Structure formats: structure tokens, C-alpha cells
Amino acid sequence: MQLPSSSIRSRVRRLAALGALASAIFPQEARAQEFVGSAGTYVSFVFGERFGVGWGFEGGFSYLLEGGSSCDNGGRGGLGFTTQLGAIDVDTFRAVAAVHGGANVADTMDSPVVDGEAGVAMHVNEEIGVGIHTALNVDIPFTPISAWTNFIRAEWLLDEYSVGGGVVLPGRYGMSQQTCVIGRPLRAAGQLVAPGLACVAERFAPSPTDVDDAVARAWAEDAQAEAASVPAFLLLAQELLLLGAPMSLVDAALDAAEDEIRHAQSCAAIASQLCGALVVPRIPVTPRRKPLGRADSLIRLAVESWLDGCLNEGGASARAAEAAYSAEKPSMRNVLSGVATDEARHAKLGWEVLQFAMQAGGAPVREAVAEYREEPIVFSRTLEAEAARFGQLSQSKIQAVNTVVAEAARQELESLLSA
Ligand SMILES: [Fe+2]
Ligand SMILES: [Fe+2]
Known part of the structure; x- marks a missing residue:
């Protein structure tokens, strides 16, 4: 049996260390409270x-x-x-x-x-x-x-x-929790995994009625989504290693996991300030993915890179840049600008992974990705224009940014597919 090379072993060690770090910083999502x-x-x-x-x-x-x-x-x-x-x-x-x-x-x-x-x-x-x-x-x-x-x-x-x-x-049958799925998602069997939100705040009604509450909740949801991206990138690094992808891609996925830890902490800090209580994002339980043969793994990798990396991370970057522009507080602007830069790098990684999968998997990968070319960017929120002052975009602004990014991404995909 051939032993893994030292370069692979060092990536595996970093992968394990990042997983342990994320678990130490953020509580793990419980499957159920029995x-x-x-x-x-x-x-x-x-x-x-x-x-x-x-x-x-x-x-x-x-x-x-x-x-x-x-x-x-x-x-x-x-x-x-x-x-x-x-x-x-x-x-x-x-x-x-x-x-x-x-x-x-x-x-x-x-x-x-x-x-x-x-x-x-x-x-x-x-x-x-x-x-x-x-x-x-x-x-x-x-x-x-x-x-x-x-x-x-x-x-x-x-x-x-x-x-x-x-x-x-906290109530005879436990305390209220929140539901949230946004941002780069963690996937299991093609389905999005819904993480929970541990936020102890009276203000967190399920349907906030004023802009302050809605904005605080939106920042907390951002923190949660960022935390969910950590295992998503660790999973990506693991799959890239298994598929023999270039080490530069594995490193970039591990770097991205580190970025997402930082994003989750920054968003949670802002959410905590806004809601006046500690907001603690949780790491969702990492799903067991169905083992696939190499050809199917490359197809799955390519489709997910297109959806989650090229489209959704591209959208996340553009939205954060737009939100940074309208946020009034310098602390929010700094966080959003940093997120915008990092997410743009994650989107670029999505494109690089997509190209690797297309080269390695050939025509079946191209055909599979082409079927998803019209998919939209999955992110929406019902906030008013006033929320922009607090670093959160309104519903109409989100739609406008998503449409522009998706259109540009589709054109880039077309040129990749026809190359
Ligand atoms: Fe992020
Ligand atoms: Fe990201």
C-alpha cells in the first residue's frame, strides 16, 4: 500500500486542526434535545x-x-x-x-x-x-x-x-430556538443542512416588527451562515484531497475555512451588540455524504462549485461590498469590506475547482453543470431600505445584486463550457 506523501499528510493535519479549532470556538449543533x-x-x-x-x-x-x-x-x-x-x-x-x-x-x-x-x-x-x-x-x-x-x-x-x-x-420543555439557512450552505445528499442559532435574546421574535430587531436578527443569521461555511470548506478540502486535486486548491479551501471562522466571529460580535445579548453561532453537524465513484464525485464537486462557489459566494461578495458602502458605522464597514474581499477569493476558488473538475471529468461533468446554468443565487431577506444604514441590504437591493452577479457568472460559465 502506498503511503500518502508528506504534502498530503500536512494538509490532513491542518484539516483536522481546523475542525478541532472550529468546534472549540463554536458549539456543535445538537441533533435533538431529548x-x-x-x-x-x-x-x-x-x-x-x-x-x-x-x-x-x-x-x-x-x-x-x-x-x-x-x-x-x-x-x-x-x-x-x-x-x-x-x-x-x-x-x-x-x-x-x-x-x-x-x-x-x-x-x-x-x-x-x-x-x-x-x-x-x-x-x-x-x-x-x-x-x-x-x-x-x-x-x-x-x-x-x-x-x-x-x-x-x-x-x-x-x-x-x-x-x-x-x-x-427556560420553559418546561426547553427554550425557543431559531431557524436559519443562508450563505454558503453545508450540504448533505444534495439537501441544505439547516443549522440552529443559539441566541439568548428576548428581542429575537420569529418575525421582528421593527428595523432594529430585524437588523439584529439578520446579523445573527449571517453569523450562523458563516459558521456553517466552516465545515462546508473542510468537506471541500477533504474531497479535493481524495480526488487528487492540486494542493493549491486544497490549501485555498483550508484558508477559506479559516476566513469563515473569522467572519462568523465578526458577525456574531455585531449581532451581540445589536441585540444586547450574546449571539453564539453553532457548527452544524457535518453530514455523512454518500460515497461516490470518482466520475460521480467530480460531477458533484463541479455542480456544487458552480452553485455554492461561483454563484453564491460571488453573490455574497457583491452584497457585502454593497452593504459596506451604505453602512454608517466604521466597525460594520470594516467587517463587510473584509467579508467582501474574502468571499471574492472564495468565489474564485469555486471557479478554479470547477475548472479542475471539468478537466478531470470531461464531458459528463460539463453536461451536468450545464443543466444548472440557469439556477439563481439562493439568498433573500425581507428588510426595508433603512436597514442599509446597519450594514444589511433591503430585499430589492439583494435581488438586484444577485441578478447582476448571476448574469455575469452565467456568461463566464458559457465561455468555460464552450472552450
Ligand atoms: Fe464568509
Ligand atoms: Fe465564503
């Missing part, structure tokens, strides 16, 4: 055998039976265990251990949660009493990481009933 924990505090009016004020703390976990992808805000539901420790007035210690189950009333995490509890309750004052605990909770989310809970509780055999409320963090 268990979620929550904690809270409550206060209640107690009646029955006596009147009093109940107060205390509760905590527990839930196993999610529905929902739970960290990429969506859909409704959740599940079963779990909960405990309550507290007092009635200051003379009676109260403890509860119970199972609970419930769900959002609609298919969104912003909707109320209805949840029931059944278990054992214990009172300790001069003597110890044990009863059966039942409760009905209605939780109203008021930020992505917290909910008001309202409850009716009955401690049967102890003749204790209560109504009350409190706060649950």
Missing part, C-alpha cells in the same frame, strides 16, 4: 384545612416526545419528573415529588403549555402528613428562555388546595 431541564419559583394562595401563603422552588426534567429539534420553534411535548420544595407561611415545610406531562397547545413554542402533575405530597410541621398531589399548570412563555406558570394544585388527604403562579426557566 431531555430538557427546568427550574423555577412559585407563590400561591393556600386554602382548605387552613388559609396561608405558599412559596417555594421547583425543578425537574422532561423527556421530549414531540418537537425538540434545535433548529425549530415548533410545539413540544413530553413527560418528566418534577419536585417542589417550599413552605406554607413559615411554619409548614412542603415537599412534592411527581410525574408530569403536557405540551404546547399549538405547533409553536411561543404558545401556552398545558401540563398536568400527579405524585406524592408531604407536609412537615408538628407532625408529618402525606397526601396525593395533583396539579394543572398553564405556562405562558414571555421570552425565549422563560415562562410564567399559573397553577391549581390539590393535595388530597391533606385537605390543601392552592392557586398561584411563578416563573419557569
